[in-house]
Amino acid sequence: MSINVNFENVFLKGHVSVTGNKEKDGPMCNFYDFCFGDEKAHQDTFEDGESTMIKKALVLLLKKTKLSYEDIGVIFGGDLSNQLSSSSQCFKDIPISYIGLYSACSTYILALGLAASFINAKYVNNALCYASSNYGVAERQFRYPLEYGICKKKTTTVTVSGVGASIVSSLESKIKVVSFTIGEIYDSTYNNVDDLGGVMAYSAYKVITSHLKKTNSKIEDYDLIVTGDLSTKGSAVLREMFKKDHMNLINYCDSGEIVYNLEDKKTYAGGSGAGCIAIFMSFIFSKMDRGEIRRCLLIGTGALHSQTSTLQKKCIPTISHAVELRSVI
Amino acid sequence: MNIVEYKKIVSKNNKNKNKIISSVLAFLGGGTLGIISQALSDFGFYVLHYSRENSYAFSTLVIVSIACLLTILSFYNDISQILSAGLFVPTTGFANSVLSPSIEGRDEGLIRGIGARMFSLSGSVIGIGIFFCVFVTLIKYFLYIMGIISL
Numbered sequence: 001m002s003i004n005v006n007f008e009n010v011f012l013k014g015h016v017s018v019t020g021n022k023e024k025d026g027p028m029c030n031f032y033d034f035c036f037g038d039e040k041a042h043q044d045t046f047e048d049g050e051s052t053m054i055k056k057a058l059v060l061l062l063k064k065t066k067l068s069y070e071d072i073g074v075i076f077g078g079d080l081s082n083q084l085s086s087s088s089q090c091f092k093d094i095p096i097s098y099i100g101l102y103s104a105c106s107t108y109i110l111a112l113g114l115a116a117s118f119i120n121a122k123y124v125n126n127a128l129c130y131a132s133s134n135y136g137v138a139e140r141q142f143r144y145p146l147e148y149g150i151c152k153k154k155t156t157t158v159t160v161s162g163v164g165a166s167i168v169s170s171l172e173s174k175i176k177v178v179s180f181t182i183g184e185i186y187d188s189t190y191n192n193v194d195d196l197g198g199v200m201a202y203s204a205y206k207v208i209t210s211h212l213k214k215t216n217s218k219i220e221d222y223d224l225i226v227t228g229d230l231s232t233k234g235s236a237v238l239r240e241m242f243k244k245d246h247m248n249l250i251n252y253c254d255s256g257e258i259v260y261n262l263e264d265k266k267t268y269a270g271g272s273g274a275g276c277i278a279i280f281m282s283f284i285f286s287k288m289d290r291g292e293i294r295r296c297l298l299i300g301t302g303a304l305h306s307q308t309s310t311l312q313k314k315c316i317p318t319i320s321h322a323v324e325l326r327s328v329i
Numbered sequence: 330m331n332i333v334e335y336k337k338i339v340s341k342n343n344k345n346k347n348k349i350i351s352s353v354l355a356f357l358g359g360g361t362l363g364i365i366s367q368a369l370s371d372f373g374f375y376v377l378h379y380s381r382e383n384s385y386a387f388s389t390l391v392i393v394s395i396a397c398l399l400t401i402l403s404f405y406n407d408i409s410q411i412l413s414a415g416l417f418v419p420t421t422g423f424a425n426s427v428l429s430p431s432i433e434g435r436d437e438g439l440i441r442g443i444g445a446r447m448f449s450l451s452g453s454v455i456g457i458g459i460f461f462c463v464f465v466t467l468i469k470y471f472l473y474i475m476g477i478i479s480l
């Protein structure tokens with residue numbers, strides 16, 4: 001049974017998105033704070049590029065929220081590299097307590113929920129949560145070398161290069177973090193690594209229904225429901241699953257579907273990765289800050305497989321977490 | 330909603346590439362590559378006056394070099410998405426599968442990066458290829474000593 005935590009006086013103070021060049025051409029480009037010219041962020045390796053992007057996001061976020069290192073109590077977050085090495089390389093010079101998280105592509109939502117829990121318990125006044133992914137780092141870790149000419153399926157997704165970071169605070173601001181549902185790990189019995197959107201749709205469905213039940217709310221109560229990276233295939237499956245339950249998934253979008261221009265054939269079924277929903281948060285933050293979106297449900301979806309488990313023909317376990325935000329203007 | 334219903338919805342939403350179009354494109358791509366290789370081999374034989382064996386080696390060398398060049402310039406991946414097996418099955422696919430992981434290993438150094446990763450994808454083709462060569466040769470040898478075939 002998934003647990004649901006409700007918060008009082010936890011607010012989202014600021015959000016920053018830093019991306020690579022491919023995301024700059026997408027429909028959401030105006031909402032990003034900084035775009036690098038390439039995935040390596042002018043560094044020698046993809047790993048260094050990812051670290052640079054995280055650092056850039058941190059610097060921009062502190063500037064935007066007028067905070068310093070001393071004001072931040074703890075950092076929650078992670079990336080997709082082995083042992084979170086890109087994050088560790090970045091935070092080695094930063095004197096703030098750090099909790100590294102790995103929950104595949106749902107890392108941002110987990111980090112946001114845990115940061116909110118810390119604020120709610122009054123352990124700290126400000127917490128930073130972030131998630132990062134990089135095309136070069138993730139593709140070669142989970143898939144094939146970048147230049148390998150294997151024929152890709154239509155349902156394949158492309159890892160987003162980007163970092164999204166937010167400050168969660170106890171000081172009142174316009175966006176309130178209301179509730180957090182911690183998901184369970186499911187085996188959807190559909191094990192297709194070329195169609196992770198379809199695989200993760202089941203856990204997204206489970207966490208949404210569980211959140212609605214726990215908070216006694218209906219789909220119509222939300223202005224926007226956002227899933228992490230289900231892509232075109234996964235979001236179509238999710239819509240149909242709710243339709244079967246006689247619930248119409250209105251005001252729903254998937255950040256993986258929106259992050260790239262889908263007319264570009266090279267992006268296949270859309271974006272994926274921990275950075276996908278994290279950079280899409282820029283859009284949600286600006287809309288909620290102006291009161292255009294009043295109530296929003298964010299669902300991070302993650303596939304917890306590795307290349308070894310795939311080769312050993314194990315199932316693909318999936319997890320989803322949900323966080324509810326409300327505009328308090 | 331249970332898992333059985335979910336799996337039905339997933340399989341209903343499966344979008345696959347049109348197999349007939351993919352096959353035709355692969356056939357045309359592979360065929361064109363074959364014609365180019367034959368032309369190169371004939372060029373080596375008639376114009377450059379190589380022996381027949383050397384002219385085959387010459388055409389392979391040129392085709393592999395072009396595949397490597399396209400891989401380095403990031404064009405190979407784009408072309409192979411269209412021609413699929415037409416580029417993957419011939420020796421161009423092998424060249425790409427050797428070169429692409431070694432490009433990835435560049436940051437980890439010459440020995441443990443480029444050298445170690447070079448055959449990470451194509452190593453199985455070489456290893457299992459040798460195994461089956463030995464296997465087929467043994468069968469042929471036994472057939473020969475039994476007098477069924479002559480060498």
